[in-house]
Amino acid sequence: MRVLVTGGAGFIGSHVAQRMLELGHRVSIVDNLSSGKRDNLPGHAHFLHCDIRSDECERFIAEERPEAVFHLAAQMDVRKSVSDPALDADINVRGFVRVLKAAAEAGCKAVVFSSTGGAIYGEQERFPAGEDHPCRPVSPYGTSKFCGEQYLRYFGSSANMRWVALRYANVYGPRQDPHGEAGVVAIFARALLQGETPRIYGDGKQTRDFVFVRDVVAANQVALERPAEGVFNIGTGVETDVLAVFRVMARCAGFAGEPEFLPERPGEQRRSVIDPGRARQILGWSPTVSIREGLEQTLSYFRGILEKR
Incomplete structure (x- = not known):
């Protein structure tokens, strides 16, 4: 085709x-x-x-x-x-x-x-x-x-x-751009692997559905x-807050510090999670990658990119 x-x-x-x-x-x-x-x-x-x-x-x-x-x-x-x-x-x-x-x-x-x-x-x-x-x-x-x-x-x-x-x-994974407006996972990965303090806008309790x-x-x-x-x-139908994502990634990266909290940004929602039931029923699609597995794979990808430089 x-x-x-x-x-x-x-x-x-x-x-x-x-x-x-x-x-x-x-x-x-x-x-x-x-x-x-x-x-x-x-x-x-x-x-x-x-x-x-x-x-x-x-x-x-x-x-x-x-x-x-x-x-x-x-x-x-x-x-x-x-x-x-x-x-x-x-x-x-x-x-x-x-x-x-x-x-x-x-x-x-x-x-x-x-x-x-x-x-x-x-x-x-x-x-x-x-x-x-x-x-x-x-x-x-x-x-x-x-x-x-x-x-x-x-x-x-x-x-x-x-x-x-x-x-x-909220899609995340390898090849996501960690610069500018990007997914929080890619931004966290870049900061953690370069020894920088990750920034969180708001209190970190805002939730997203990470797929x-x-x-x-x-x-x-x-x-x-x-x-x-x-x-x-x-999506996955599961809410995960931004601070929880940081904690998982920090542990995987061996980062013991705390994030820097900044004022929340305009146009961003407090909670976001979607129901994938229709896709499962009609398309036969369901997510297969857990948040922990996905975050580990994403960190591994960015680690490989940094090692090539």
Whole structure:
């Protein structure tokens, strides 16, 4: 099958592209490398360095004629979305619409969209949140992802493309960027392994649903292979607070100190955990990696990166 992965040089996208190649698909990748890295690109994939908002990207999609698209290219910085919501919408809404339109015109049969379960529900009233939970995002990032889902539904219906929106919990694991706006796990790993004091914004009691990247890749695979359509939460259904993550990682890294606590940041939720029951029932997907195992693997990855320098 001809498969296009947007954002395929990024943290999750590169893993998805690699899995598709392993399954024998012909893989094309579009990435502007604003956050993705050439080193993440899997071999044998056809790569175009361009922005999803560009005419060049539309021409590439027309030439490649993908049968399936995994859309992972995004502006994913919650703080940046608060400071510059127009940029966030331009990339996450307008950029996605251009990809959808080009894919539809090229005869694409399926689109798998990387959405967010961590930001789309906002401050939850039920824990864990199912897909029927009200969507009341508290950041422009969550809003743009919700808007993207509506365009996905529209193009799926109007162009007869099967569509799947995967609402990720907090994804972590190897290849996550520990610089700038990144997952707390990658940031902690970098600090702990370099002997720095990790920083926690707020009191550390804010909770998240942490899901390992290998499990997320498996979710993308079954979303392509199963005939299902719709929205699916991809998480563990388990709340873990940030301070607990720090404690586990500190023990694994041999760090005996305490974190530095800083004021909490705007646009961030107090509690976030999603119910993966629908994905289990319809897609046959369930997370397999425990938080402790995933954190150990992530630390091991970053340790290897530092040792190569």
